Amino acid sequence: MSESESVSQQCPDCKRINEVLTRVGDRWSVLVIISLSEYGTLRFNELKRNLGISQRMLSRTLRELERDGLVNRIYHPIIPPKVEYNLTVMGESFCEPVNALGHWALKNLSRIDAARESFDIAKEMQNVASA
Amino acid sequence: MSESESVSQQCPDCKRINEVLTRVGDRWSVLVIISLSEYGTLRFNELKRNLGISQRMLSRTLRELERDGLVNRIYHPIIPPKVEYNLTVMGESFCEPVNALGHWALKNLSRIDAARESFDIAKEMQNVASA
DNA sequence: CATACTAGTTCCCTCCATGTAACCAAGGCT
DNA sequence: AGCCTTGGTTACATGGAGGGAACTAGTATG
Numbered sequence: 001m002s003e004s005e006s007v008s009q010q011c012p013d014c015k016r017i018n019e020v021l022t023r024v025g026d027r028w029s030v031l032v033i034i035s036l037s038e039y040g041t042l043r044f045n046e047l048k049r050n051l052g053i054s055q056r057m058l059s060r061t062l063r064e065l066e067r068d069g070l071v072n073r074i075y076h077p078i079i080p081p082k083v084e085y086n087l088t089v090m091g092e093s094f095c096e097p098v099n100a101l102g103h104w105a106l107k108n109l110s111r112i113d114a115a116r117e118s119f120d121i122a123k124e125m126q127n128v129a130s131a
Numbered sequence: 132m133s134e135s136e137s138v139s140q141q142c143p144d145c146k147r148i149n150e151v152l153t154r155v156g157d158r159w160s161v162l163v164i165i166s167l168s169e170y171g172t173l174r175f176n177e178l179k180r181n182l183g184i185s186q187r188m189l190s191r192t193l194r195e196l197e198r199d200g201l202v203n204r205i206y207h208p209i210i211p212p213k214v215e216y217n218l219t220v221m222g223e224s225f226c227e228p229v230n231a232l233g234h235w236a237l238k239n240l241s242r243i244d245a246a247r248e249s250f251d252i253a254k255e256m257q258n259v260a261s262a
Numbered sequence: 263c264a265t266a267c268t269a270g271t272t273c274c275c276t277c278c279a280t281g282t283a284a285c286c287a288a289g290g291c292t
Numbered sequence: 293a294g295c296c297t298t299g300g301t302t303a304c305a306t307g308g309a310g311g312g313a314a315c316t317a318g319t320a321t322g
Contacts, residue, residue: 018162020236023243025161026309027152031145044269051145054311059270069246079319080268090242097235100228105151106144111221112154115200157279175299185281190300210289211298265322272315279309285302291295 023068028053028061030098033087036071037095041086070094154199159184159192161229164201164218168226172205172217201225 024030028051035050036042042050048058062085065071070091076082087095155161159182166181167173173181179189193216196202201222207213218226 016240017165017233017236018158020240020243021158021161021232024236025156025158025232027149027156028310030152030156031149034148035145048269055270056272056312057310060310067247067250068243069250070243075269079317080266081270081317083269090239090246094235094239097228097231100231101152102144102148104225104228105148108221108224109147109151112151112199112201115221116198119198119200159280186300187282187302188280191280206299209298210287211296212287212300214299263322266320268317270316272313274312274314276311277309278307280306282305283303286300287298290297292293 024065024070024094026061028057029065029070030101032058032061032065033070033091033094033098034102036085036087037092037099041074041084044083044085047085065091154195155201155225157192159188160196160201163189163192163196164222164225164229165233167202167216167218168223168230172215175214175216178216196222 024033031051031053032047035047039046039050044058044062047053047062048055051058053061062071062073066073069088071085072088074084074086076084155164162182162184163178166178170177170181175189175193178184178193179186182189184192193202193204197204200219203217203219205215205217207215
């Protein structure tokens, strides 16, 4: 019966936020969004080069983002093929919180590194002491 | 040589943002942060119940968050043990963009569902047409 | 004829995130 | 003595994320 309790998550918002984060919260989706927000419109291989993502993952990520209504896919029926991607209105609205997160990330990366380093040192000292 | 090109990611910010997202961008970290931001201070098992997370993952996630300087761990040496967690200053500053993302998520969940549904319908129609 | 180009897709493989279950320590309650 | 409690850790299993390489289509170019 402690089982049923673990299912009824007491923080209902957490569950829903979890749902959305599972969809659009993965690394590649966020980076694609950021890139499109910065450059406006990009072709498949431009995104690939920008992000250092594999063809497979980019294709998959773009299809999901298109499906979720965050990016537009513009197909030009020429040879060799040309496909352009840009943000939908909802995609643009998603940029605001994402960019906020990006800025926080850039601003605090060094702080995190420092915290991590001092934590590791403290742990090592503790190991030495207990040895 | 197209290899070396793929390594030199033309969008340098993307690489750094990628780094941070890899660290604090996972589902559980975000949810722990949100929970602590909402409740202030929580014990291990309170977090566990709130989030519906497994002991193993919670333990791991909390240790990483502590290591990254986002969460304080307050250990009370009593029996049975009592350990409390709350946000550091940096953890609190992380809440702002995260909450923004959470609000966007809650607000747009239904829109995403709608986009997804119409995408799937369109795809199915196309499949029927091509068949 | 062969090769290159763009945008994918598909197969295969690896590694990691995550869950489950068992175990532990040290004391309290009965 | 034995079971409960909290906060973990460890061993084991597994699904999914993600990369790499090969394949495709259709035309232009050498």
